Amino acid sequence: MSIPTEQEVSALLGGITEPDLRRGLNELNLVRGIEIDGSTIEVTVAVTGPGPHLPKYFDEVIPSKLIGVFPDVTEVTVHTVELDEQERAALVGGIKKDTPGLLGRSDTHTQVIAIGSGKGGVGKSTTTVNIAASLVKQGHSVGLLDADVWGFSIPRMLGIHEKPRVVDDMIIPPEMFGVKIVSIGLFTTEDNPVVWRGPMLHKALQQFLEDVHWDEPDYLLVDLPPGTGDVSISIAQFLPGASMVVVTTPQQVAEKVAQRAGFMAEKTGLKVAGVIENMSYFRGDDGVVYKIFGEGGGRNLATTLNVPLLGEIPIEPRLTEFADIGAPIVLQHPECEAAGALDGVAKELVNILPPKPRSAKRISLPLLGGH
Ligand SMILES: Nc1ncnc2c1ncn2[C@@H]1O[C@H](COP(=O)(O)OP(=O)(O)O)[C@@H](O)[C@H]1O
Ligand SMILES: [Mg+2]
DSSP states (O other): OOOOOHHHHHHHTTTBTTTTOSSOOOOOEEEEEEEEEEEEEEEEESSSSSSSSHHHHHHHHOOOOOOOBBBBOOOOEEEEEEOOHHHHHHHHHHHHHOOOSSTTTTSSEEEEEEEEESTTTTSHHHHHHHHHHHHHHHOOOOOEEEEEEETHHHHHTTOOOOOOOOTTEEEEEEEEEETEEEEEGGGGGBBBOOOOOHHHHHHHHHHHHHHHHOOSSSSEEOOOOOSSHHHHHHHHSTTOOEEEEEESSOOOOHHHHHHHHHHHHHHHHHHEEEEEEESHHHHHHHSEEOOOOOOHHHHHHHHHHHHOOEEEEEEGGGGGGGHSSSHHHHSSSSSSSEEEEEHHHHHHHHSOOOOOOOOSSOOOOOOOOOO
């Protein structure tokens, strides 16, 4: 009979990722016992908190890692034990030491791009979500912070309803199509809006950058509130080196408002990197192009701000389908013209703001002793 050794089992379990913290089980030292008895293996793994989602995950993934690999192993049983408060704090402390939050760091690997606009309704959130998905498609790791305090829409767009999980004092961002997402809307309800006052807002944003387990992605996109104001100032202050992209429509009026947003951003310390023109035109089935909202706004704004025009996105009714299909158009209908334009914008952004090199290799986490 070919029975594996404990070391062999342990090595395979090390290939499993803890789904919230996104580190290997061995790295986190969460495997607390391996018992091999003939054709049966019992594994005990520690989970970070109550609730069924982690036990359920390990119940599926651990047997699937072991059965079939060792021909004579026919049964794998998984037990879970919950970390106590002290162990949780040590675990989170280790991760934070290893990958500090983004707050106030100019040496971070993450390229931060705030997406702003002069006014609401120009498609800022729609473009942000699609750029995020497109960056993932290109192989980058991406976080998305919905900082549009009064008009947050990302959770509704993407059908995220649950509050993020918290381990010790670390907020675990929910993930959709590979993008880690945190919205101010996840901490308030639509029928009970929070009246954000300046200092409170500043504090909330600070917490999102400090306590959220972003895990230092290649890109962090920040959906700003329209116009100019407190949020941009806080973001510029918290994230030295952040850039901004301004979304506008082809209309001249829209362009003027957007221009103000662009100039103000520069004043607060956000470097404007480019302009996106949205709702540029509509192409009918017959191929005829209709410039419904006028023409030239994006290009003029780019010239005034002396930055590149990153793309012109056509009007595409299917861009609103998020909530129904749960995926942005660049994933759902990548062949359509609007998706092509959005992918183009993401590529331009990568050209202008390439991912920064990663600093030193991650050190192994000095965590509590396991089994
Ligand atoms: N290119 C587009 N074609 C068609 N509809 C669009 C386009 N861009 C945005 N929309 C729609 O316009 C509305 C406003 O977009 P949204 O992204 O919420 O704007 P903002 O975040 O600037 O307020 C939404 O209903 C969205 O689906
Ligand atoms: Mg919005």
